[in-house]
Amino acid sequence: MAKIVFEGVRKTFGDFTALDGIDLEIRSGEFLVVVGPSGCGKSTLLDLLGGLSAPTAGRILLDGKPVTGPGLDRGIVFQQYALLPWRTALGNVEFGLEATGVPRRERKQRAREFLDLVGLTGFEDRHPHQLSGGMRQRVAIARSLAYDPDVLLMDEPFAALDAQTRESLQDELRRIWQRTGKTVVFITHGIEEAVYLGQRVAVMTSRPGRIKEIVPVAFGERPGTAAPGTTGSALATGPQGEELRSSPEFARRRHEIWTLLHDEVARAQQLEKEEASV
Numbered sequence: 001m002a003k004i005v006f007e008g009v010r011k012t013f014g015d016f017t018a019l020d021g022i023d024l025e026i027r028s029g030e031f032l033v034v035v036g037p038s039g040c041g042k043s044t045l046l047d048l049l050g051g052l053s054a055p056t057a058g059r060i061l062l063d064g065k066p067v068t069g070p071g072l073d074r075g076i077v078f079q080q081y082a083l084l085p086w087r088t089a090l091g092n093v094e095f096g097l098e099a100t101g102v103p104r105r106e107r108k109q110r111a112r113e114f115l116d117l118v119g120l121t122g123f124e125d126r127h128p129h130q131l132s133g134g135m136r137q138r139v140a141i142a143r144s145l146a147y148d149p150d151v152l153l154m155d156e157p158f159a160a161l162d163a164q165t166r167e168s169l170q171d172e173l174r175r176i177w178q179r180t181g182k183t184v185v186f187i188t189h190g191i192e193e194a195v196y197l198g199q200r201v202a203v204m205t206s207r208p209g210r211i212k213e214i215v216p217v218a219f220g221e222r223p224g225t226a227a228p229g230t231t232g233s234a235l236a237t238g239p240q241g242e243e244l245r246s247s248p249e250f251a252r253r254r255h256e257i258w259t260l261l262h263d264e265v266a267r268a269q270q271l272e273k274e275e276a277s278v
């Protein structure tokens with residue numbers, strides 16, 4: 001059974017249709033990346049899945065049950081860190097556990113483990129203003145992972161970071177995903193990021209947002225979780241980092257997604273021009 005199912009999902013704001021006819025199935029443990037032109041409804045899609053808003057039509061199923069609101073089965077990481085400034089790194093991760101009823105001592109222990117997982121051992125007692133942007137985002141990721149949600153929803157989590165920090169966090173996330181088996185839905189503007197991280201990349205159309213095409217990518221699989229349609233070297237746990245990014249197969253996938261996206265961006269710009277001239 002699919003972990004997540006979108007069935008004929010539409011979302012309107014007044015008479016503006018942000019999303020229409022979204023049908024999408026995401027397998028348990030899959031890493032799905034969503035790309036699309038600016039304003040095509042990517043965040044709206046994630047908000048619906050997070051239960052932060054409700055579809056106007058259609059439904060979203062999680063483990064076969066309709067999503068009716070937020071829940072601890074889904075962790076959300078946004079572009080902005082959303083950390084509590086008065087709490088330490090450890091305190092911020094513990095905060096994520098307070099709602100789950102984990103006893104205090106166990107909370108502390110678990111928060112330490114997750115800070116370690118994201119490479120922040122030694123920084124437990126720092127406050128957010130004493131941490132770099134990349135470190136703050138690591139804390140946010142640790143916080144979302146600590147209460148062990150099945151699904152991780154990530155809305156451009158690395159967009160505000162410099163290129164080097166972004167690449168190292170991409171590697172960390174890949175490693176965490178491979179290790180924990182979470183289902184990840186990840187939104188980005190970055191084609192390279194999408195190809196590097198995703199098993200499949202869903203490309204959206206501009207206004208109203210629909211799924212235009214789903215491209216199987218899958219570099220660096222977890223064993224036994226290959227996306228349908230994936231072949232050859234893409235199945236190997238294979239190269240990472242720069243070696244992978246500079247491989248011909250990576251370039252081919254990046255170009256494929258770039259072409260799909262380029263057409264949509266051009267269409268969105270044309271629509272904007274037409275509206276402005278009315």
Ligand SMILES: Nc1ncnc2c1ncn2[C@@H]1O[C@H](COP(=O)(O)OP(=O)(O)OP(=O)(O)O)[C@@H](O)[C@H]1O
Pocket residue numbers: 013016018036037038039040041042043044045
């Ligand atoms: N609460 C709201 N009320 C009215 N319109 C909204 C609301 N939320 C989003 N929209 C509109 O819906 C469309 C989709 O927005 P959304 O933020 O989901 O796009 P996006 O693809 O995430 O954009 P970006 O890539 O720029 O972050 C946009 O045109 C936006 O203005």
